Amino acid sequence: xxxxxxxxxxxxxTVLPMIKSEARxxxxxxxxxxxxxxxxxxxxxxxxxxxxxxxxxRRNGWAYEAIIAWDDSLPLGYFDIxxxxxxxxxxxxxxEPQFRKRHLGRHLVRVAxxxxxxxGCRKVTMEIFAxxxxxxxxxxxxxxxxxxxxxxPADPTKTVTMSRPVDPWPRxxxxxxxxxxxxxxxxxxxxxxxxxxLLDAFTRIPGxxxxxxxxxxxxxxxxxxxxxxxVVLGRGLSxxxxxxxxxxxxxxxxDLFVVDLDSSPPDSWDxxxxxxxxxxxxxxxxxxxxxKPLQKCLRLNPVERRWGIYDALFRIGWLGFAPxxxxxxxxxxxxxxxxxxxxxxxxxxxxxxITVDRVVDMLFQLLFLLNWQHVPDAKWxxxxxxxLELVPRSLxxxxxxxxxxxxxxxxxxxxxxxxxxxxxATVTILSKQGILKGNLYRAFLKHCPDYxxxx
Numbered sequence: 001x002x003x004x005x006x007x008x009x010x011x012x013x014t015v016l017p018m019i020k021s022e023a024r025x026x027x028x029x030x031x032x033x034x035x036x037x038x039x040x041x042x043x044x045x046x047x048x049x050x051x052x053x054x055x056x057x058r059r060n061g062w063a064y065e066a067i068i069a070w071d072d073s074l075p076l077g078y079f080d081i082x083x084x085x086x087x088x089x090x091x092x093x094x095x096e097p098q099f100r101k102r103h104l105g106r107h108l109v110r111v112a113x114x115x116x117x118x119x120g121c122r123k124v125t126m127e128i129f130a131x132x133x134x135x136x137x138x139x140x141x142x143x144x145x146x147x148x149x150x151x152x153p154a155d156p157t158k159t160v161t162m163s164r165p166v167d168p169w170p171r172x173x174x175x176x177x178x179x180x181x182x183x184x185x186x187x188x189x190x191x192x193x194x195x196x197x198l199l200d201a202f203t204r205i206p207g208x209x210x211x212x213x214x215x216x217x218x219x220x221x222x223x224x225x226x227x228x229x230x231v232v233l234g235r236g237l238s239x240x241x242x243x244x245x246x247x248x249x250x251x252x253x254x255d256l257f258v259v260d261l262d263s264s265p266p267d268s269w270d271x272x273x274x275x276x277x278x279x280x281x282x283x284x285x286x287x288x289x290x291x292k293p294l295q296k297c298l299r300l301n302p303v304e305r306r307w308g309i310y311d312a313l314f315r316i317g318w319l320g321f322a323p324x325x326x327x328x329x330x331x332x333x334x335x336x337x338x339x340x341x342x343x344x345x346x347x348x349x350x351x352x353x354i355t356v357d358r359v360v361d362m363l364f365q366l367l368f369l370l371n372w373q374h375v376p377d378a379k380w381x382x383x384x385x386x387x388l389e390l391v392p393r394s395l396x397x398x399x400x401x402x403x404x405x406x407x408x409x410x411x412x413x414x415x416x417x418x419x420x421x422x423x424x425a426t427v428t429i430l431s432k433q434g435i436l437k438g439n440l441y442r443a444f445l446k447h448c449p450d451y452x453x454x455x
Contacts, residue, residue, distance in 0.1 A: 004249060007141075007197050009103045011251035012190055013076060015111055018066035023047035026066050026078050029094040038132070039092055040155040057082055063119070069095075069108060079108045081116060088121040088166070106138055107250070110193035113142075117166050118189070118220075124166055130158040169213065169281040172295055176279070178387035179219040187222045194228055194250050199284050205241045207234040209261070210294075211284040218279045231257045231277065266297035274298045275374030305369050309435060310444045312366040316423060321359045321416070323424045333439030340416040344409060353407040356415050360402065363419070366426055367391055370433075392425030 018026055024047040033039035043049070050066075057064035066080040077095035081088060090112050095105050116124055128135045130149060144162035152159055195213055202208055215229035216222025232242065242258045269277075278298040285291065316322060320340040327336055339345075343352035364381040368374065371388045375381070386396055398418045405411045430436050 004198060004201050004243075004247070007103055007106060007200070008194060008250040009107045011071070012187065012194075013104070013107075014070040014072075014185065014187075015067050015108070015189060016070065018068055018078070020051065022068060023050045023066075025075060026050060026068070026080070029078055030092065033092065033094050037129070037157075038094070040127075040152060040157070040159075042155075065115075067108075067111070067115070069104070076104065077108070079112050081112050083116055083119055083121050086120060086122040088116045088119075088124045090124060090126045105135075106142065107190075107193055107197075109138070109142055110196045111189050113166055113196065114189040114192035117168065117192075121166050122168070123163060125161055125163045127159050127161055130160050136160065136162070169217075169283055171218070171279075171281055172212075172291070172298065173278045176219075176384060176387060178384050179221055182219070182221040184223045187224065187226065188216055188220050190250075191216045191222045191226070191228045191252065194252055194254065195230060195283060198230065198249075198254070202232055202242075203284055205232075205237075207236045207238070208232055208284075209234040209286045209289045210282070212277060212280040213283045214276050214280045215255075217281055217283070227253045227255045229255045229257075229276075230283070231259060231280070233259045233261055235260065235262050266294055269297070271300075271304065271374060272377075274300075275376060278374060279376075300369075300372055300374050305372060306435065307443075307447045308369045308375070309366060309430065310440050311448065312362050312369065313427075313440070314444055316359055316362050316366070319355050319359050319362075321420055321423055323427050324420060332436060333441035340420065341412065344412055349407070349409045349412065352409075352412050353415070356402065356412075356419055359419055359423075360399070363422060363426065370426065370429060390429055392422055392429070394425070395422060398422055 027045045027047050027050045030039060030045045030050070034041055034045075054064045054066070062082040062084045064080065064082045066078055068078045069076040075096070076099045077093070079093040080091045082091060083089070090109065093105055093108055095108075113124060125147070126139055126144065128139060130136075139162045143164040145164065146160055147163045148161045150159055150161070151157070192213075195217060199211060202211055210233040212231040212233070213229070214231060216226045217228070217230075222228070227246065237258060237260045239258060243256055244258065246253050246255045248254070266274075274297070278295075282291070313322075314334070317326070317334070317336050318338060320338040320342050322336040322338075327339070329336065340355075341352065343349070343355055361378065361381065364385050365375045367385055367388055367390070368376065368381070371390050373388070376384055385391070392398075398421065402415050402418050405415050427436065
């Protein structure tokens with residue numbers, strides 16, 4: 001897909017804020033930029049004068065950041081930005097000569113825009129010398145427009161001010177605060193820069209009405225193992241204009257989903273797709289595309305929630321972990337007859353502990369449904385469940401014990417008892433909300449595919 005990779009660098013670089021010990025490196029780049037006529041002339045730049053400039057900007061109400069691009073431990077160049085309220089300026093970009101003509105400068109502008117969007121900025125400007133035709137062409141290709149030209153008192157070279165809006169990427173649903181706890185090297189802004197480059201291509205394709213960012217773009221976090229997940233939605237889309245599945249671009253695995261809304265309307269989507277899309281950000285929307293009907297289709301509805309809760313409860317019970325006062329008693333239309341230590345009695349301790357793990361995951365599913373949320377992918381459940389509003393008070397403490405106790409025969413009973421107590425506390429919450437009433441087993445049979453005579 002050459003048309004999608006053209007504006008992108010060959011590989012993903014690391015971008016990190018300048019630390020004090022790196023100020024000398026940035027000062028050398030600024031000095032070199034002045035020497036070759038890229039930057040406005042001025043007083044000699046040293047590490048101390050650069051740090052003083054940074055402090056002066058802060059005293060004047062501007063936030064100032066210098067960002068260095070790295071390829072492993074090799075510095076490639078830098079850009080610096082300043083911003084106040086909703087406006088921002090990209091002050092300078094410098095790429096080492098041997099790394100130029102690889103779309104890296106263009107990529108760093110997009111990274112800067114992603115950072116400024118994250119900081120709430122809605123407009124960004126750049127000042128470029130009028131004789132710097134390559135930079136003017138690059139900025140124009142990135143959506144910047146000329147707003148004025150002038151001569152600066154400190155440098156009489158004719159300068160052009162270029163400006164562009166920074167469009168927000170709103171969420172389709174509320175953000176999950178737990179994602180802010182993710183740690184490690186975060187490539188989110190690089191992912192956002194690649195996504196913006198792809199948006200330029202996608203929005204030129206006839207029929208595209210909406211582009212969503214999933215995964216790292218939705219979480220605000222992506223590490224070196226994260227894909228860049230995007231969804232293109234529209235009508236009459238020709239799949240020949242896109243690719244399906246994963247494609248490596250800029251050293252990043254980009255996973256693209258293309259949805260034709262005529263053949264696959266939102267009300268036909270399964271729960272997994274709706275969960276992923278509901279968590280997404282809107283990267284592009286045609287003005288006539290109405291978001292509210294889509295958001296309504298994506299939300300978990302009361303019937304799905306109720307059936308999901310019944311399903312999780314019965315599957316927990318079938319593994320022997322129903323509330324203790326239900327054991328060998330008819331409750332909600334069913335006789336709860338299986339004990340939790342079934343596999344201990346059968347002589348397989350490993351299976352007994354694996355059963356505990358399975359029930360823990362089913363409890364997580366139950367808690368998401370209790371909180372009116374779609375059940376996320378399995379790899380995210382344990383991480384996200386402590387952020388739910390309605391959970392048993394002792395959830396985290398008991399979970400930690402369940403997870404850390406030895407997996408031998410002598411500790412099985414303690415793990416099982418802790419887990420059953422969490423199930424009981426969750427059932428109490430469900431009962432108080434009036435969800436558990438009547439013949440649940442009969443209702444379960446009506447929707448369970450395992451008992452559907454047509455299946």
